[in-house]
Amino acid sequence: MTTSPEDYRLRGGANVSTLPKISLHDHLDGGLRPQTIIELADAVGFALPETESGDLARWFSEKSDSGSLVEYLKTFDVTTAVMQTREGLSRVAREFVQDLSKDGVIYGEIRWAPEQHLTAGLSLDDAVEAVQEGIDEGIDDAQNAGSRIRIGQLVTAMRHADRGLEIAELAVRHRDRGVVGFDIAGAEAGFPASRMRDAFDYLALHLFPVTVHAGEADGIDSIRGALFDGRALRLGHGVRIAEDIVVDRETDESSYVTLGSVAQWVKDREIPLELSPSSNLQTGAIAAWGDDLVDHPFDLLYQLGFQVTVNTDNRLMSNTSLSKELVLLGEAFGYDLSDFEVFQLNAAAATFLPLEDREELVDQIIAGFEQA
Template identity: 55%
Template sequence: MVARDVLHRAPKVLLHDHLDGGLRPQTIVDLAGVIGHELPTSDADGLARWFAESCNSGSLELYLETFRHTVAVMQTPDALRRVAREMVLDLAADGVVYVESRWAPEQHLTAGLELDQAVAAVRDGLAEGMAEARVKGTPIVARQILTAMRHASSAREIAELAIRHRDERVAGFDIAGAEAGYPPTRHLDAFDYIKRNNGYITIHAGEAFGLPSIWEAVQLCGANRLGHGVRVIDDITISGDQVQLGRLASYIRNVRVPLEMCPSSNVQTGAVASIADHPIRILAQLGFRVTVNTDNRLMSNTTMTREFERLSDAFDYQLSDIRWLTLNAIKSAFSPHPDRLALIENVIKPGYQTLLEELDQSA
């Protein structure tokens, strides 16, 4: 098991974190006060508990209902900028050196914002957060992923928005929301648009629904990464020390499709029974391109440090395992290859080297 302090200091990479799932409780209270939005409680600690408890139902649909409150307070450029800036600062303080933060612009238009304005507000918040983090000595690279809601019909418009802003810190395109009943192929035209424009796609798939969703995402929609993807385990048969991969699982492993796994979130929505039962362990052993993510820090009352701590507890992961997971993540980022190499060589490898040497000396 790796000590919390070591995990905290280790450079970390976060590919799957929802901007509207990571607000500071006090910020929700502040912003709700300004617009007169009614919250379950106006006490920040009480609100943090309310989110975490409401999200423990074992149902993705109930889990998603809580976003009503965070989305409600993120409807103006000021609010979006503040939330984005604070997200960057909170992650930098947790030792995250690279983040792709996702959110669904179509959910932020109720006060009259235009899609492009909303994206610009988040871009400005990211820039402010990065500049402040650099001054604090905790540099971080922050980008956004634009999500379309899978039950809605704006996906093509959001795909165009993502391409239009790709040179302004928009790294890629995603779909999220309730999975059962809303297969990825509902939005084929959006994915097609992204592909034709050489953009990048991640798809929430294999979380609340199984292999057909994963297959569509990868083979019909051209997903470069899978959000969660936990159910790929359904295509793997294990009996004793015999392991048999089905064609889909083999394909995903062979072409190195990154799996954005979110352990705490998966337990809350019932995708897995417990951290100890999480398929991440076996998938990592089998050599899948596994990454570790927070999904929604507010709803899961978590951080990257905490996710690694829980895995390290459950599976006796060592710092070398955390390093492998982090390298998987940065290799899978939607940023230019030379930028990723620079982060690996200048930040991630040296960061782990220092920590590993410290651990050696104290052993």
């Protein structure tokens, strides 16, 4: 389901969709267009739960709103099923880039797990090349439409599998052909980063950047493992770092905050948090604090000086976009354009690009917000 840019405006009238934005945490298999799923499923003979695009979009949204990451992840059985061919992967990647560009994204890192796309005979390298082909086409499409966007792949290994080192080698092998970083994803609880220590050792040896899903479906020990075993430069979600923060309120106007050792480390080292508000609600990642967006620890982390960034996680499952997430946060916490600019500058600094390219993104963001 695509949404036109004008749908996301602040109460003051500013069109958030036209603001320059950075997308750090966005899954390829979580951002398909429902109509594309229908057409690709028909081509490969895969039976869908719904065969009309609107009904299928609602099915994804309802099934994803379970309060459980494990249940949430089951919806990906449908999307990955239609992404097993070169044609399917390239089309999905191309449209993914088109949709990001239409939402004002000027740089995005697309994460996906090649090991989940091999059932039709593709090799790991074939899959990465197919996605890159689609990305390149999407970038050309955006340029032809008058926009400019850059994209990097984040090659992901699944936590429950035992292919971490193989996927790390794949990522490094394609580092000069579109891949900018490595990630691990999937069921977090019970599958710590230490299971893939050999992969992380290999990546460190080759000076290759890493982000790790941590602090979503598991707590502080998982975050500690991402930092220690994974040498993560960013935390995928990381929202449960708030479990390591104690807020003692004396009155409505005053409170004292104590940070535990992990939270203090993450804050002091300015390790970016890839927060995804709507997704965090759907998966129950913020259940300890409440069940509404206003209960999300996002504002606490922001006010305490953590490097917060705003992300979508899976646009299809959450029926969202980066602009929509920003507007939702603005409504929940009273943020304005100056706050949104901070979030984008944080994200630009956190990208896995060379310093000069990150500085260029910063300049683009500042210029874009000055014109808003």
